Amino acid sequence: MIDPRAAIIGERLAGVRRIVAVTGGKGGIGKSLVSCLFATVAAERGLRTGLFDLDLTSPTDHVILGAPMGFPSEEHGIDPAMCDGVRLMSIAMFSGSTPAPLRGAALTGALLELLAITRWGELDLLVLDMPPGLGDTALDAMRYLPRCEYLVVSTPSIVVRETVRRMVQLLGERHASILGLVENFQSGDVAPSHELAAEFQLRWLPGVPYDKSLEAAIGDVAGLRRTDAAKAVGRIVDELG
């Protein structure tokens, strides 16, 4: 029995110039927020940008961007939702806020299905918001999306850095391309993750400050763009070109 879906992924992404996966391994470190800001800032800079929420059990990008979810339009595949210049694909388009508890094989199955049927069209940049963990989806991205470049998010927390280090090590072992390390939730002028970047010879990217105005801007792209966090992510976008 052959699963035909993997055979079409390359063609579905043929019009996408660059795929950037925002990762870090640890939960709650700002991967989704950085993904959303990265995508909206890139779109504002004139890049044709897509955002794929790969957190299949706990999607949140539509909440951060305030994108209404509903079944996609379909014509020879399904079309991402358009949200302030960003083409967004999320499993929430289908399941809304109903919980979908998925294990390994089911996570891979859902990911393959969405990769096989989503029409991204011509994009300069596709941002992948990775779920926490070094398991299913992290391995699937390495297997099915080998062109992926990784943007690793860390925080000043020693607990967070323990897991980020494992992720960086795994990516290195798999010869994945790592764009650099971003420290989120920065405050003051300490940047403990810098050590990690130096140890693994990762590009040290502009950090993102802890920004207490963020919460009020969630769901409002124009508001998000005005936050200090968005300005910081803008510097990352500029630096990565």
Add this chain to the structure above:
Amino acid sequence: MHEYALADAVIAAVRETARSQRMSRVLQVEVRIGQLQSIRPATFENALTAVRPASDALVSSTEFSVVTVPVRLRCRPCNREYAPDLDTEADEHATEAIHFVPELAHAYLRCPHCDSPDFDIVDGRGVTLGRIEGEIDT
């Protein structure tokens, strides 16, 4: 019609497999569609013939036999196998969601014995390829 996107995948996989087996022409392909995906075999057959490239002799005359495979789920906690009835157990929205992403069965279906959402899809999920018959290059 996202069926066409899945049909693209089938054609791509058939071409890939046929090339790796050094076929010059694929005569017959068996395509199985899981009941969860709610795609009518006739619709999918039409999609397959519509999307295959007429210029590729490898697949331009292939006959497709499309069959629906009944869904079977196995509950992990109570280890029983069951066959859900989408018509009665899933409303229109749920059926449509499962049609797009069959794994969303986990959002809408429950074990009839213990009510658990923790099941494996044993069979009847989505589109797979069965037998591929063709002429081999000499």
